[in-house]
Amino acid sequence: MSFDGAADTVVVPTQTGAAKSPVDWDRAPKPRQRGAAATLWRRRLWSLPAVAALAAAGGIAYHPIFGLSAIVPAVAVSAIVPVLVAALWNAAGRPANRPRPLLGSLVLTLAAWVLAVSASTYRSRAYAHVLPTPGLLRRIGADLLDAPRGVLTTVLPAPDHPELLVLVSATVWMAAFAGAETALRSGSTVLPALPGVLMLAVPVALSTDAPGHGVTAAAAAIGAAGLLLVCRAPGRRSPWRTLLVGVPWVALLAVAAGFAAPHAPGVGTPPDLRDNVAAPPPVRLSGVNPLDRISAWLLTPDQPLFTVAGPADPDRYWRLTVLDRYDGTTWYPVGGLRPTGGRVPDDGQSPVTKRTKQRVTLDQLDGVWLPAADRPASVTAQGLKLAVDPTSGAVATGSGLHPGLTYQVESQVPTYDPDRLQYLATASDPAYAQLPDLDAASEPIPMVEEFRKIAEKATQGSQFPYQQALKLADWLRANNRYDITAVPGHSYRNLRFFLESSKEGTSEQFASAFAVLGRSLGLPTRVVVGFSRGTQLPDGSWRVDSGNVIAWPEVEFEQVGWVPFYPTPGEAGRSGSPKNDQTTVVPPTAAPPSAPPPPSRADKDRDIAQEQRPEGVVSPIADAPEDGSTPLWWWAAPIAALAALAVSHVGVAAAAPGTLRRRRRRGPPGARVFGAWRQIGDRFGDLGMPHAEARTVREVADFGAERLPAELAERVSGLGTLVNEASYADRDVTGKEADDAWRVCTDVEHAVRRADGREKRRTRMVRALSPRTVVATLRRR
Template identity: 45%
Template sequence: MSGVGPGAGTGTATGTRPARVRPAPAAGNDWEWAAPAPATAPDPHAPGPTGPHGTTSPGTGTPHARVPRRRRLLVSLLPLVLLLGVSACGFLRVYPAAQLAPVAAVAVLAPMALSVLLSGALSRRRATLNALWPSVLLTVVGWLVAVCATLFRHGGGGLPTPAAMSDAWSALLDAPHAVLTTILPVPGTPALLVLPHAVLWLASFATAELALRTKGPLLPALPGVVAFGVPVMFGVDGPGPGLVLAGALAACAGLVALTRGRVAPSWRSLAVGLPTVAALAVVAGAVGPYLPGIGAPHDPRHTVTPPMRQPMSVSPLDEVAAWMRAGTQPVFTVRTSGGDGGQNYRLAVLDSYDGVTWSSDARLERTGGRVPSQPGVDPGGTQKVVQQFTVQSLPGIWLPAADRPIRVSAPASADLAVDPASGTLAVGGSALGPDDASVRAGYRYTATSEVPVYDASRLQYAPAAADPAMTELPRTDAAGQPIEAVSTFTRTAAQATAGATFPYEQAVKLADWLRDTYHFDPTALPGHSYRQLEFFLTSGKRGTSEQFAAAFAVMARTLDLPSRVVVGFRQGVPVGGGTYQVRGQDVLAWPEVEFQGIGWVPFYPTPDAASAHGASVAPAGQPKQRQQVDQKITQQPRSATPPRKDGVGGQAAASGRAGGPPPWLYAPLAVFALAVCYLLRAAWVPWRRRARRRGEPDPGRRVLGAWQQIVDRLTEIGLPATGAHTAAEVAAFGAERVGGAAGEHLPALAELVNQVGYAGRAPDAAAADAAWRHCDAVERVVVRSRPRRERLRRALRPSALLGCR
C-alpha cells in the first residue's frame, strides 16, 4: 500500500493551558482558529475535545479560542463591491452618467454597510451571526428612507411620508414600461431612476448576506450578475459600454473566487490568479462579439407598445399656402455653428399618401436627448451643425432641425419626443401652449445634426432602396376601377426621365424637368390630391412648393423610387450675431428619395421664388454642395454599366461588414476560445491542487498532503504510478533520485506519514511546516532535472487536467 493515508488520527495534548471555548459557529460564518502554544509535548494517545462541527480541534487537540477574521472578511467584500459597481455601470446604457452616479453609489454601498452592521459580523463578542429577518426588514425600511430622501423629496422634505412612499412605489411599477418606450438614454428623472435604485439596492443586500452567511466562493457574485442583466435587457439599443463591462464583470467574479477560496490568498496565489482572471476577461471581451445572439441580442422594445400619440391633426403640407400668405410673419430664430451655411430645417416628414393627402406614420417616442441614427446608412461624409432655436409662432407639435439630428437638448420640463424612423422632433406637455395646438412662444432648444456630405461617385450608381411601403400608390378607386390620374403620372414620369440609366439620374432628371416646365406661384391654390396634381401637371403648370414636391414624390413612386415629402423652412434672413430670422414665406416643401446604403437624399424641384419663368435660376433651397454634386454627375460621361468600384458594390460590401463577421469565422474563434480555456486550466489545476493540500487546517492532513505532493513529483521522474509502494519504498526511491538534504529527510518524513495515517498520531503545526519544506526541496530538484518541453507536455495531458494521475 502507498504511504498516502486518508487522514490524521485524533488525540489530546497534555500540559497545555486551556483556552476559552465558544459555541460552534453557524454554517458559513467566517471564523479562524488561534491555537495557544503548548507548554509540554502533546500526548498522541489521549482523547481530545471536539472542535466545531464535531471534529477534533486541529493541531494538539486542545480547546482553542476563536476570533473573527475581520480583515479577511472586509477584503472579501471589496471585489463584491467592485462587481456591483460594474453592474451599476451597465445602467450607463440606459441613464445619463451624471444623474446615475449618485443613485448607484447610495444603492450599492448603503445596503451592504447595513447588512454588515446588522448581522454582527464585526462584533468580537459574538460567535454567531444575528438572525436574517431583522436585516431584511430594516433593509426594506432603509430603502424607503433612502429613496424618499434622494429621489422623492417633494412634499415630504425627504421623509418617507405616505405620499412619498406611494409615489415611489407607483414609479417603480411604471418605470420598466417607461424605459422600454423611451429612446435611450432616458431622462434622469426620479420616476425613472427609481428602477436602478431598487435593483442595485436589492442586489447589494443579497450579495452582502450571501457573503456573510455562506461559504460558496462564487455564490455571493450571483446577485450582481443578475443585476447586470437588467441594464443588458433594457439597454440593447443604448449608447455606452457593453462587452467591456461584461469582461470587467468576469474579472470581478474571478477576484471574488480568489478572495473567498478555502485557502487564504497569498502573494503566490495572487501572482497566478490575477493574470488568469485578466486573461479570461480579455478572452471574453474579444470573443463575445462574434458569438451568435451576442452581437445582436433580442430587444424587448419590439414587444412593447409605446404610448400612442396623435402626431398631427392637420398635415403640415396643407399649411404651406397659409405660411406663404403670412409673408414676413416671424416663425422662429436660429443660430447655427458649423457646416457651410445655407441649411434647410426639416419640420415634418410625410411618408404615406392616400391619393388625397400626404400624412405621417410617425410613432413618437420620448427621449432624453438622443436621436437614434438610421441603421445601415452611410452617406459618405457629414458636417456637424449645432443649432439654437427660439420659437416665435410655430403651430403643431413639430420642432425644426437641420436634416436628421443626433442630439437635442431642451428645458428639463419639456416632454421631448422623436420618431425613430424619420428622426423628426416633437414636444408635448409644458412645451405646448395653452391650447395644446402649437409650441409655446419663447420655447428654446438646441439641436445637433450631422448634415450629409454626398459623394458623387457613390450617388451616381447607387440603387434605389428596397422599401415597398415607400413606393405604394392608390391605383384603384372605391369601385375597384383604375384611377386615370395614375396613368397620367406614369406617362409623365417616363417622359421626364427618358434616357436616364440609373435611379439617381432618374431623380435628378425628374427634378430638372419640373423646374424647366412649371412655374413657381406663391398665390397658387393649395392642395395635392390626385385631381389637383393632375391639373397642375397638365393644365395649371403653376404652384407652390407643395405641388412641386408632391408631384415629384408621386411620379417617383411610379418609377419604383421610394419617395416621401418633407415640410420645412429655408435658412431665413440674417439679423446679426450669426442669428437668422425664419419667416412664414421661407416655408419650403421638398421630396426625398431613398437609396440603398446612403439613406434619404433630398431633391429640389421647386424653382427659386425670384424666377419669373421657372428654370432660369437655381432650385429653391438646394445647398451649394448638392449643386456641385449634381453638376459633377451630369458632366461625367454616361455609361450603361457601372464600374466595379461603384455605389452598388461598395454598399454591398458595407452591408456585409455591417451584418457581422462571416460565418466561417465562428469555427476558428470557437477553437481558439477552447484552446485558451484548456491552457488556462492546465496552469490552474496543479496550482489549485497544491494550494488545497497545503491549506488544510488540520496539521495531520497537511503532512499527508505534502507526502502526496512528493509522490506526484517522484512519479514524474520514474516512480511507477501504482498504489503498491509503501512509504519507506517511496522514501528510498526519492533519496536515491533526488539526493541532497531533501533526500536525506525523506525517510524520517515517511515514518511520520505512517504514524499520521495509520497510528493515529496528531502532529503539530511545526511538523506540518517541516513536511512542506521537504516537499518544496523535492519539487525544486524535480523541476530542474526535467526539460521544459517534457514538463509542458506532461502538464497539458488530459489526465493531468482531470486530476487522474
Template identity: 50%
Template sequence: MSGPGIHRRGWSLVATTLAALCVGLAFRRVFESREVLLVTVLSAIVPTFVVAACSGGPKRFVVDAEQARATRPLWPSVVLSALAWLLVVSGTLFRDRAVGYVVPTPGGVRDIGAAVVNAPKSILTTVLPAPPDGELLVLVSVCVWVAAFASAELALRTATVSLPALPALLAVVVPVVLGVGGPGSNVPVMIAMIGAIGLLLLIRAPQRRPPMGTALVGAPIVVALACVAGLLGPDLPGTRDRRPPDLRDLVELPPPQRLTGISPLDRISAWLMSPDQPMFSVDGPSAPDRYWRLTVLDRYDGSSWYPVRDLRATAGRVPDSPDGRPAVLTSVVNHVTLRDLGDIWLPASDRPTGVDAPGLRLRVDPVSGVIASGSGLRSGTRYRIDARIPALDPDRLQYLPAAHDPANTVLPESDAVGRPIPALEALRAKAVLATSGSTFPYQQALRLAQWLRASPHRYDIAAVPGHSYRNLQFFLETSKEGTSEQFATAFAVMARTLNLPTRVVVGFSAGREGANGVHEVRSGDVLAWPEVEFEGVGWVPFFPTPGQATDTGAHKQAPEQKAPTSSTPAKPITRAEKDRQIAGQSRSGPAPDPATPVRSHRERTRWELFAAAGAGVGVVGYLVSAWLGPVLARRRRRRGGPREQVIGAWRQINEDLVGAGMRTSESLTVGDVADYGATRLPSEAADRLPGLAALVNDIAYGERTIDQADADAAWRDRAIVAGAVRRLDGRPRAHVRAGHRMRPSSVALVFRSPDRGRE
C-alpha cells in the same frame, strides 16, 4: 478550513462592493452619469454595511461556512436591508413625499413600488438619456442594492471562490440591455467589472496557493485580460456592423402623440398667399443654401401625406439614424425663437443631435429625427439646437443601391371597391419615361427631379393645392403649375412606383439676414422637398421644384451644397454640378463602391494591431514570470518551520547545480546530487554537501529533531554552493542558462505551492 480564510472572506466585501458600483455605473448610457453617481454609491455601500453588521462584524468572519449557515439566520439581514433601502430611496429620490424628507408615508411607499414596476417600460419608451426623475432612477437603486446585498451574503456565507460574483453579473445585464441606443459606451465599465471580479477571485483563492505569487502575477493577468477584453470586445467579427438587440423594438409604445392643427404640407399654399407672416428667427450660423426642416411625412394613402407619429419622450437627445449617416461636413449650434409658427413641430437644421428647450416636454421620432413638443408652441419660445450638416458625396451616392424599406415604397394600388387606380398607372408611366436610360437609383432620382424642373412645369403660388393621385395627375397633365407641395409629392409618388423609398419634408429656406446676423424666416420661405433612402447613407434630399422666385424674393431651388472634392478651394464643385454630370452619363453596368476596399483594409489593419498587442502582452508576461519564478521559489523555501527550510535549502542547491550543468532528471537521489557537487565544485563547497544530504535523508526517513540552527546552517551552505557555481569556469554558457530559466517548468515556479514536490 477549506475555502477563503478569515481575512479573505472579510476582504471579499471590498470586491463585491466594487462590482456593485460597476452595476450602477453601467446605467451611464441610460442616465447622465452625474445623476446616477449618488444613487449608485449609497446603494452599493449601505447594504454591505448592513450585511456586515448582521454577521456580527469582523470577528464573526472566522467561522466556517457551514457554521455560519447554521448559526446566523438570513431573515434579519433581509428585513433590515429592505427597511434601509426604503429610507435611502425615500430620502434621495422621493423626498417630496416623505416625512422629514426621509421617512416614507404609506402613499410614498405605494409610489415607490409603482415606480419600480413601471421604470423599465418607461425607460424603453424614452429616447436615451432618460430624464433623471426619481420614478426612473429607482431602478438604478434596486439593481445595485440587490447586487451588493446578495454578493455580500454569498461572500460571508459560502466558501466558494466565484459564486459571490454571480449577483453583480446578473444585475449588470439590466443596464446593458436598457442602455442599447444610448450615448457613450459601457466598455470602460465592463473593464472595471472584470477587474472587480478578478480581484474577488484573487482574494478568495484557495490558501494552498502562495499569496505573494498569486498577487504579483495574478493581478497583472487580470488587468491584462480586462484591457484586452475592452480593446477586442467591441471589434469582434460581426459586432461592429451588427445592431445589438433592442427591447424597444418589442415594447408597445404609448398612444401616438396627438397632432394639433393642420398638416404643414396642407398649409403651404395658405402660407405662400400671406408671405410676410413671421415664423421664427435664427441666431447663429445659417448658410443661404441650408434649409430648416419642420416635419417629415412618410405615409401616403392616395389622398394625403401624413406626418410621422411614432414620437418618443426625450430629455433633449436625438438618436443617430438607424439606417446610416453620410460623413459630417460641419456641426452647427443655433438658437431659435418662435413667432407665429404654432402647432407642435420645432424647426431644425437638417437632423439635430440635441435640443435644449427649457419648459417643453419634448418628443422625437428616432427614425427621422423630427422634434415636437407635447403641446402647442407659443410665440416667444426659445431653444438651442445642435445639428451636424452631412457631406453628401455624389461620387459615392451614384453607385449605391436604394435601401430595402417596404414601408416607404408602398402605394395604394386599388380603390375602395378593389379596382386599379388609373391615376397611379399614369404616374408610373410618366416616371418610367422621365428616368428612361438611367441604370442606378441615384441617377433615376436625379433624372426624375430634372424632368419635373424642366419646362413646361412651372412654379406658381396660386396653383390649385392638393396632392392626391387625381391632383398630381391634373398637375402633370393639365395645369403643369404648382407649388413645392405638388413638385415634392409628385416626385415622392413617382419614385415609389420605381421602388425607390421616399418621404416628403416640409421646411423653410434660410430667410433674410437681419441685424446682428439674426435670420428672419417668414411664411413665404416655406418649402417642401422629397428625400430618397440609400443603403448605408440614409435619406438624401432632392429638389424637383423649379427655381422661380416668389413675391417675397425667396428662391425655391436646390441648395448648392459643396461636395467633397480634390479641386482647389478657389473653385469648389457643388453637388448640383456633380449631379448634372451624373444625370447625363450613360452606363452599362454597376461600379464598385470605392469606400469598400479602404474600409476592409482598415479592418484588417485594426485586427493586426490587436493581434500584435495581444502577442506582446503574452511575451512580456511570460518573460516576467520566468524572471520572477526562481525569486519567488527561493523566498517560499525560506518560509515555514526548520524542517521545511532545510528541504527548501536542498531544493535550491538542486537548482544551483542544474545551472552548473547537472541533468534535471527526477530519478536523482540525494546522494547522486551530493556526488555530482563533489566532482564539480571546489572543496570549500563540495565538502558541505554530504552532511547536508544526510540531514535531508534523516528528515525524510528518520525521526531526527531539527531546530532553527540547522535551518540557518543549511541556507549558509546553500549560499556557499551558489557562490561557487557563479565562479565556476566550465558551467554552461549564458544563453544555455537563460534557456533553462525560460522553460515552462521554471515559469511554473511562480504558481507552485511551497509544499509541492518536497522530498
C-alpha cells in the same frame, strides 16, 4: 513540515504538537475556539468593502444608458448602505457566535431601500421629501417592473427620470446586499463575488444601443472582483499582508482588462434585447399636419416663426418634419416616435462631412415639431419631453411649443456628390416605393396608372435612378408654375388637377407630385417640410418667417440614404435649378480671381440629366465584381471548432478527478473503504510516491507517517489495518467505518494541499491536462 490553513477553518494545536480537525466557527462555538472564530469574523468583515466596490462598479456600467452624473448618487447610496445594514444585523448575533436569521435581514434591507429611494430618486413625490406614501409605494413597484422595458424602448442615453433610474438603485442594492450576506455567512472564496458579476450583465444587456462603451466599468468590476478574492483567499496571512501582496496584481489585471477588452472577440456586438421586446405604442402627438399649413403660411408671409443663431450656408434649409406615409388622400408625418433624452441615432448612411451647432429661439411657431439643420444628432432642451423617429431623425415634443422656447441642436450636414450618386441603385424599401392602388371597394384606382404614364413620359430616356429623379424634377419645373394662391391639397384628385389642368401650385403640390410620380416608377420617396435660410439680422442670426416655408421630396439611395431634390420653380439649386433669390449666392473667396469656381451640384446635375450611361460602367452597389477574397467563415469555422475542442478538453480534465472521487464513494461499505484508500494513495502521488496502486498497504501507511502530522498519520495507519482485515480476514465493514474512512481521506487531502513537498502547481496542471491522465482517470475504478 508546514501547512497553510484554509480561510474558513482553524487548526488548534494540541499539547503534543498535533493538530485537530478543522473547526468552523459557525458550527462549533466552543470556548477554546472563540478567539479563532473572532479572527475569522474580522476576516469576513474585511471583504465587505470589496463587495461594495464590486456592486458600485456594476452600477457605473449604467453610464452609457443615463450618463455618469445622473447615476453616481444612486450608485453610491445603493452600494454602501445595504452592506452596512447586513454587517450591523449580523454583528448583533456575535455574542451567540452565529449569524442572525436571514429573513430579518431581508425585511430590514427592503425597508431601508424603500426609504432611500423615496428620499432620493422620488424626493419630489415623498412626504416631507423623505417618507414614502402608499401611493408612492405603488408607483415605485410599478416603475421597477416597467423600467427594463422603458430603457429598451427609449433612444439612449435615456433621460434621468425616476421611473427609469429606479432600476439602477434596485439592481445595485440587490447585488450589494446579496454579496454582503454571502460574504458574512459563507466561507467560500468565490461565491460573494457572484451577485456583483451577475448584476453587471444587466447594464451590459440594456446598453447595446447606447453611444460609447462600458469597458472602463468592466475593468473596474474585474478589479473589484479580484480584490474580493484576494481578501478571502485561503492562508494564514493577516488581511493587511494579503492586501499588500494581492492589490498590485489586481490593479495590473484591471488595467490589462481595460486595454484588452475592446479587442476581445464579440465585444461591441452583444445580443440586442430590443429585437425581442415589444415596442410600446408610438408617442402620439396632436398637431396640424405641417404640409397642410403651407398655403396658409404663404398667404401671411411676414409672421416671424423662429430665429437661428449659428452658421447657415447659402443653400441652408431648416428641416421641420418628414412625411413618409401616403394613403392617396394625404401625406402623414412619421409615426415611429420614441422617447429620448436628446440623442438622435445616426442612420449610418448619410455622408456626413461636418457637424454644425445652432441655437434656436421660437417666436410664433406652434405645433410639436422642432426645426433643425438637416438631420439632428442631438437636441438639448431644458424642461421638454422629447421624442424622436430614429429612421428620419425628426424631433418632436409632447410639451408643445411656445414663444421664447430656446434649445440647442447639433446637426449632421451631408454633402451629396453627383459623381457618386450617378449610377447608384435605389434602396430596396418597398414601404416607400409603393402607392395605394385600390379604393375602399377593392377596385383599382385609375389615377395610379395615369400617374405612371406621366412619370414615364417625364423621365423618358433615363437609364439609371438618379438621372430618373433629375429628369422628373426638371419636368415639373418646366411644365408647371409656382403660385401661392393655387388651390391647396395633395390627394390623388388634387395632384391630377395640378398636373393636367391648373399647372399651378405651391411647393406642397410640387413636392407631393414628385413623390407620387416617383413611387409610380418604383423610386422610394418621401416629403419633407421645412424652411429656407431666412433673413439675416444685424447680430448675425437668421430670422425665419412664415413666407420661408417650403416642401421638398427625397429619394433613398443605397449606401447614401435620403437625397433631396427640389422640383419647385425658383427654389434651391442643389438638385438642378439655380435659385431665383440672388441674395443668397455667395461668391467664392478662397480661390484666386483667375481660377474658375468648382462645379456645383446643380451644374453636375444638368450634365447628368442629359448624358448617356457609357458601356461597361457598373453600379458600385448592384454590379460590384467579386474580389476573390475568401469568406470569413471558411477559416473562422475551423478555429471555432478547435477552440471548442480545447475548452471541452479543459472542462473534462477539470471534472475528471471529482467524477472519480464520487464514483469511489458509492457502493457498499467495503467498496467505499477501498475507494477512500485508493484516493489517499492518489494524493500521496502528489507528494512524490510513485505507482501508488502497486504498493502494499504498509508501504502507503509508512509513506504517510513520514509526511503527515502524527495524529493524522495514526488515523491513516488504522485505516490501512481496516483495509487489510477487510481484504484478507473477511471482516465485515460497517457504514460508520466507511464514513470514518472518508473523513480520514478528506483530512489527508487538506494536509496534502498544505504540504511543502507537494509538486509545483504548474507541474500538476500539465499532468492534469494530459490526455493520457484524463483517460486513465475516467477509466479507473
